[in-house]
Amino acid sequence: MLNQILEGIEIVLFDCDGVIYHGDAPLPGVRDILCDLRSRGVMYRFITNSANRSREEMHAKFVTMGLGDVVDEIDCFPSGMAAAEFLRTACTGLIKDVYVAGAKGLRCELERAGFRCHGGDSDNGKSMDDREFMRLIADDQIMDAVVVGYDTGFNYYKLARSCLAMQKNKKCVLVATNADPKDRIGDFSIPGNGAMLEAVCASIRSLPSDLRKDPTVTGKPNRLFGDLAIRGTGVAADKVLIIGDSIHTDIALGKNCGFRTCLVMAGVTSAHDLQVTPSHMHPDHVVRDLRDLLER
Ligand SMILES: [Mg+2]
DSSP: HHHHHHHOEEEEEEBTTTTTEEETTEEHHHHHHHHHHHHHTTTEEEEESSSSSHHHHHHHHHHHOOOTTTOGGGGGTTTTTHHOOOOHHTTTTTOOOEEEOOOHHHHHHHHHHTEEEEEEGGGOOOOOOOOHHHHHHHHSSOOOOEOOOOOOOOOHHHHHHHHHHHHOOOOOOEHHHHOEEEETTTEEEEEEEHHHHHHHHHHTSOOOGGGGGOOOSSSSSHHHHHHHHHHOOOGGGGEEEEEEEEEEIIIIIHHHHTTTTEEETTTOOHHHHTTTTTTTGOOSSSEOOOOHHHHH
């Protein structure tokens, strides 16, 4: 089956959660497929909507899972990179100060791109009251952008500072690394960045109309992220295969970029979800997990 799926493919983009690993555990077949691709001379990269890790931290996770010999740091693309790319290119020269409603890894990627970052993990555990809010009204920087990314340290303080940033600068840009509502842990769902983004959006919904705005989602399925992940390879879009477990992000990114697509049923998509998906969104291939690719 792999021979057929890989026909004409020069680079494979792997989604991570639900394809490569669940939580901290690698999924079956990962090492075998990466070794197989390497032996064929097919490039591969990893593209995740999670923004809590920087590219170094993402690579360190692969190392911890025993995959350090088959994964290079240069091939790791956390969605913080897409947010930085958007602020750098779409808002050329306009963005300097950024409030990070996210984790350390997101702040790290934004700082690497040259932005002056505020918040992030340095606002973890802080509490907000009227007095602190008054202090921020007087003292806090004018932010040019707020970036919301998956963050287990997300709290009311970050929510209130994001809302304040929008009020102090009506040109403040609202960016979300992704809008995934959930991830799967075992048989249960854990809230994704979409839930945190929803909180930020709700906090600005009742503001005067010139302060309200919709977020720009820069991770998958925004084609900016797909273009970024294959940049410098010289590979044409129709020679790229994306393998992911989400129709709304991974397969949609493939469709937006003109990549070939393979859906893995080991993650967030159920058989029923696939059944009710409109035909134009159907993936080119469907497999149970990565072992399926090797076995058939
Ligand atoms: Mg996934």
